[in-house]
Amino acid sequence: MAYRFLLLQSHYRQPLEFSFDSLDAASTGYKNIVRKVADLINSDNKGEVDSAVYDIWHDKILTPASDNFKTAESLVVIQELLKNITVNPATKLALFEFVDRLLGLQFIDCAQKLVALENESAPAEIIAKAELRAAAKANKDWATADALRAEIDVAGWTILDSKDGYKIIKKA
Numbered sequence: 696m697a698y699r700f701l702l703l704q705s706h707y708r709q710p711l712e713f714s715f716d717s718l719d720a721a722s723t724g725y726k727n728i729v730r731k732v733a734d735l736i737n738s739d740n741k742g743e744v745d746s747a748v749y750d751i752w753h754d755k756i757l758t759p760a761s762d763n764f765k766t767a768e769s770l771v772v773i774q775e776l777l778k779n780i781t782v783n784p785a786t787k788l789a790l791f792e793f794v795d796r797l798l799g800l801q802f803i804d805c806a807q808k809l810v811a812l813e814n815e816s817a818p819a820e821i822i823a824k825a826e827l828r829a830a831a832k833a834n835k836d837w838a839t840a841d842a843l844r845a846e847i848d849v850a851g852w853t854i855l856d857s858k859d860g861y862k863i864i865k866k867a
Contacts, residue, residue: 696801697722703766703798725800731777732791732806733813735784742783752776752790760797769798808867817863821852825863828854 701721705711735741752772759768773794776787791802817825828843847854847863855862
């Protein structure tokens with residue numbers, strides 16, 4: 696999907712200057728969008744799909760893609776949609792279903808898989824290591840905290856730190 700995302704960020708008539716750096720950047724961009732779609736899926740107050748707002752954004756996304764397949768411009772509109780706080784989550788998700796059909800980027804599918812991974816409970820031993828890590832961080836014992844993070848990582852789990860604590864998620 697990262698490669699497809701990279702290709703859609705350029706125009707088909709222009710030569711693509713491929714590099715692994717550009718592929719890494721596309722991968723990061725793709726993952727960021729998937730993360731935001733997963734947040735939409737997890738949102739508590741999705742609301743109902745607003746058909747008038749849906750139609751406006753649908754046309755904003757479709758117009759550049761229909762004009763000589765300017766998919767890069769459509770991707771910019773998708774980023775604007777994600778940032779727009781006046782569009783409710785249900786409408787954004789409906790628009791992403793349209794985007795997935797239009798560009799084949801599977802944002803919804805990947806976001807659902809991410810949500811499922813995040814909802815999977817970590818084994819007790821991983822939770823215990825995460826608690827030890829949190830205690831080490833509180834005591835400013837960064838070497839121990841880093842070592843515990845590495846052990847958790849090797850076991851197939853990732854710790855996401857936030858201001859509210861941490862979250863343990865299974866690696867994909």
